[in-house]
Amino acid sequence: MSKLFSEANKAAFSNPLNLDNPVTVQVLGICSALAVTSQLEPAIVMGLSVTVITAFSNVIISLLRKTIPNRIRIIVQLVVVAALVTIVSQMLKAFAYDVSVQLSVYVGLIITNCILMGRLEAFAMQNAPWPSFLDGIGNGLGYAIILVIVGFVRELFGFGTLFGINIIPQSWYVSNGGWYMDNGMMVMPAMSLIIVGCVIWAHRSINKEAK
Amino acid sequence: MKALRKLFDNIKPLVEEGGKFHAFRSFVDGFETFAFVPNQTSRQGCVNIHDAIDSKRIMSFVVISLLPALFFGMYNVGYQNYAAAGTLADSTFWDLFIFGFLAVLPKILVSYIVGLGIEFVVAQWKNEEIQEGFLVSGILIPMIIPVNTPLWALALAVAFSVIIAKEIFGGTGMNIFNPALITRAFLFFSYPSVMTGDDNVWVAQESIFGFGNNLPDTFSAATPLGEASVGNAIPCETICNAITGLIPGSIGETSVIAIALGALLLLFTGVASWKTMLSVFVGGGLMGWLLEGVGGNQLEWWHHFVLGGFAFGAVFMATDPVTSARTECGKYFYGFLIGVVAVMVRVLNPGYPEGMMLAILLMNLFAPLIDYFVVQRNITMRAKRAIKK
Numbered sequence: 001m002s003k004l005f006s007e008a009n010k011a012a013f014s015n016p017l018n019l020d021n022p023v024t025v026q027v028l029g030i031c032s033a034l035a036v037t038s039q040l041e042p043a044i045v046m047g048l049s050v051t052v053i054t055a056f057s058n059v060i061i062s063l064l065r066k067t068i069p070n071r072i073r074i075i076v077q078l079v080v081v082a083a084l085v086t087i088v089s090q091m092l093k094a095f096a097y098d099v100s101v102q103l104s105v106y107v108g109l110i111i112t113n114c115i116l117m118g119r120l121e122a123f124a125m126q127n128a129p130w131p132s133f134l135d136g137i138g139n140g141l142g143y144a145i146i147l148v149i150v151g152f153v154r155e156l157f158g159f160g161t162l163f164g165i166n167i168i169p170q171s172w173y174v175s176n177g178g179w180y181m182d183n184g185m186m187v188m189p190a191m192s193l194i195i196v197g198c199v200i201w202a203h204r205s206i207n208k209e210a211k
Numbered sequence: 212m213k214a215l216r217k218l219f220d221n222i223k224p225l226v227e228e229g230g231k232f233h234a235f236r237s238f239v240d241g242f243e244t245f246a247f248v249p250n251q252t253s254r255q256g257c258v259n260i261h262d263a264i265d266s267k268r269i270m271s272f273v274v275i276s277l278l279p280a281l282f283f284g285m286y287n288v289g290y291q292n293y294a295a296a297g298t299l300a301d302s303t304f305w306d307l308f309i310f311g312f313l314a315v316l317p318k319i320l321v322s323y324i325v326g327l328g329i330e331f332v333v334a335q336w337k338n339e340e341i342q343e344g345f346l347v348s349g350i351l352i353p354m355i356i357p358v359n360t361p362l363w364a365l366a367l368a369v370a371f372s373v374i375i376a377k378e379i380f381g382g383t384g385m386n387i388f389n390p391a392l393i394t395r396a397f398l399f400f401s402y403p404s405v406m407t408g409d410d411n412v413w414v415a416q417e418s419i420f421g422f423g424n425n426l427p428d429t430f431s432a433a434t435p436l437g438e439a440s441v442g443n444a445i446p447c448e449t450i451c452n453a454i455t456g457l458i459p460g461s462i463g464e465t466s467v468i469a470i471a472l473g474a475l476l477l478l479f480t481g482v483a484s485w486k487t488m489l490s491v492f493v494g495g496g497l498m499g500w501l502l503e504g505v506g507g508n509q510l511e512w513w514h515h516f517v518l519g520g521f522a523f524g525a526v527f528m529a530t531d532p533v534t535s536a537r538t539e540c541g542k543y544f545y546g547f548l549i550g551v552v553a554v555m556v557r558v559l560n561p562g563y564p565e566g567m568m569l570a571i572l573l574m575n576l577f578a579p580l581i582d583y584f585v586v587q588r589n590i591t592m593r594a595k596r597a598i599k600k
Contacts, residue, residue, distance in 0.1 A: 174404075179361060179363065181361075181364070181402050181404070181405070183401045183402070184400060184401050184402065184403055185397065185400040185401040186401075188400065194375060201379075
């Protein structure tokens with residue numbers, strides 16, 4: 001048991017959550033972070049999908065790592081990822097149809113997410129299945145955290161809601177005689193780039209000493 | 212003046228390192244250097260080039276040259292309100308001006324308090340001198356927004372632009388984009404209902420301290436550019452009004468005459484570059500003339516100069532020494548492309564009646580590239596000359 005949760009394994013899981021975060025430190029997966037975060041719910045579903053796919057593709061590639069010929073490894077990795085993406089996409093369509101419509105092509109595009117290929121190349125090809133699994137979960141969750149933060153800010157200020165429930169009182173709005181207006185720029189992808197920038201800023205100033 | 216000097220001398224020890232009110236050091240320092248030219252001399256043993264005019268004095272010239280447009284804008288705010296209520300004949304000049312003054316003043320205050328507040332906090336935090344760049348931005352911002360912009364939205368936009376467009380890049384002199392235009396862009400994209408369109412945006416609606424008139428909710432006034440973008444012809448007297456400035460529009464940009472007065476002062480003192488200014492008009496005129504020839508557009512080429520923010524942008528925004536191209540040759544290209552893009556957005560994009568803001572922001576982005584090409588060309592030329600010998 002102690003071997004399962006050794007220091008190295010713990011680090012494989014916890015580093016990507018903070019000090020080696022795939023979005024704020026490695027700046028990977030930015031494209032989908034901009035595209036799906038206008039509301040909180042799709043952001044969470046996207047984060048979880050990426051977590052599941054990264055974890056299991058890491059495990060599969062790690063199991064196969066000694067048999068994959070070096071020259072065609074990228075193709076093998078792609079096949080594994082594509083299979084998993086298809087499974088997740090079908091699951092979403094079956095059990096969470098509304099969200100899968102909102103996410104539209106971006107579930108399919110997980111296959112091009114740099115975090116996945118990065119982890120497969122950098123970690124799963126050299127490590128045993130169990131650390132690879134932890135690494136995949138850690139990176140997926142590290143990505144999901146940022147998506148949730150950005151989604152939270154964008155939905156709250158862009159629509160006045162969280163998970164589709166009104167947070168900002170209706171009586172504040174101009175149309176009801178108040179003074180408040182939703183911020184239209186929060187709905188645009190450009191603003192999520194600025195929010196991701198602010199998150200990176202905060203993250204770096206907190207971790208100044210750690211580097 | 213002497214009393215002021217004495218006051219500063221008395222306060223100073225309190226805000227020095229270890230003093231009681233050290234937290235206000237940047238604040239006091241900022242106002243002292245605003246009122247008096249700083250008397251520190253450079254350290255011995257190094258070579259410095261020094262100009263008697265520091266950047267605070269340059270900024271003051273820009274603010275002075277903005278005053279005609281600002282005062283006219285205040286008058287025009289009153290004029291539009293009284294004209295819409297139909298009581299223009301019963302009112303005096305001072306009725307109009309005081310109403311406009313009261314309507315515009317809160318915006319100027321909010322802009323300065325929020326912007327300077329952030330600048331002071333940042334200066335204190337980084338232990339630097341207060342930077343003076345916001346002196347101009349703070350007065351520009353209220354002049355390029357509609358009179359009915361909500362104050363909280365304005366405060367938010369000013370905070371956004373000072374932090375994101377300026378302090379992040381290192382403060383005054385380091386910013387890529389013009390902070391005043393970023394403020395407007397933030398408002399424009401965040402709260403489009405209060406920034407464009409023709410319902411209740413451009414004319415002040417409510418009376419203030421007994422001045423002005425309450426207008427009915429259904430009242431609407433379109434700017435001439437808004438009319439042109441939906442394909443309506445512009446009547447001749449509107450163009451005349453656009454030259455004097457008696458049309459609905461953002462507070463400070465309606466009057467070409469008032470802006471021209473400011474432009475003369477800027478050019479006379481050498482604060483703004485005539486190359487940028489001229490080439491904006493050349494570019495805009497040329498593009499307007501081309502598009503007029505193609506048709507599908509109700510504006511003649513010179514109409515673009517007098518409508519909307521074209522003149523204001525060309526004189527006060529494009530010539531911003533920080534964000535414009537810095538090479539002398541590059542200024543021609545920079546200004547020319549601003550004019551071309553502004554007219555292109557106006558005429559070819561029905562969604563945006565006004566293109567000056569977007570054009571200047573776009574060219575702000577390309578200004579370093581233009582400079583790079585100019586410098587590279589110079590290097591190649593000199594290299595060739597050296598090889599020939």
